[in-house]
Amino acid sequence: MGIQIRLMQPEDYTSAIQLWQELPGLGLSSADREEAIQAFLKRNPNTCFAAAQDKIILGTVLGGSDGRRGYLYHLAVHADYQKQGLGSTLVQTCLDALQSQGIEKCHIFVIADNQEGIQFWQKIGWQRRGDILVMSKEIR
Numbered sequence: 392m393g394i395q396i397r398l399m400q401p402e403d404y405t406s407a408i409q410l411w412q413e414l415p416g417l418g419l420s421s422a423d424r425e426e427a428i429q430a431f432l433k434r435n436p437n438t439c440f441a442a443a444q445d446k447i448i449l450g451t452v453l454g455g456s457d458g459r460r461g462y463l464y465h466l467a468v469h470a471d472y473q474k475q476g477l478g479s480t481l482v483q484t485c486l487d488a489l490q491s492q493g494i495e496k497c498h499i500f501v502i503a504d505n506q507e508g509i510q511f512w513q514k515i516g517w518q519r520r521g522d523i524l525v526m527s528k529e530i531r
């Protein structure tokens with residue numbers, strides 16, 4: 392069976408978290424525990440995608456919006472399947488889905504020392520911003 396790009400499903404979590412844990416460049420946190428990811432999928436059921444071969448998840452992108460801007464998280468492609476177009480296809484599929492919801496601009500957060508990730512995003516047309524600094528606060 393070939394690799395299929397399809398909406399990510401709740402039952403994909405186990406295979407997806409394994410993929411995320413294996414890859415450098417993804418910052419995993421408490422927001423990646425199962426109930427948090429399931430809540431994200433429930434809130435954004437039409438903008439999270441998986442590249443899947445049968446039940447094995449080889450790639451992911453979690454897209455969501457707050458109604459104003461779109462945000463992409465956890466773009467990931469299994470190391471053995473990189474540089475074959477899966478990453479850019481996942482991104483474009485996610486952007487098309489966000490656009491169909493009326494979203495006109497998307498942002499991503501990239502760990503500052505993820506040079507390979509930065510090069511990938513620039514290669515597919517994303518612009519690095521020097522005018523914005525991310526600030527965060529724990530509110531739990």
Ligand SMILES: CC(C)(COP(=O)(O)OP(=O)(O)OC[C@H]1O[C@@H](n2cnc3c(N)ncnc32)[C@H](O)[C@@H]1OP(=O)(O)O)[C@@H](O)C(=O)NCCC(=O)NCCS
Nearest residue numbers: 416466467468473474475476477478479507508510511514
């Ligand atoms: C970033 C990542 C998702 C790219 O996935 P991919 O399937 O290899 O990407 P694609 O094959 O669609 O590549 C699209 C273009 O970017 C280029 N590219 C991909 N990875 C690159 C890299 N590390 N450096 C420079 N260019 C890169 C490809 O050569 C391709 O260009 P081309 O069309 O001219 O050949 C994958 O490398 C990955 O999972 N990395 C680890 C996790 C990560 O860092 N995610 C991003 C977090 S912000």
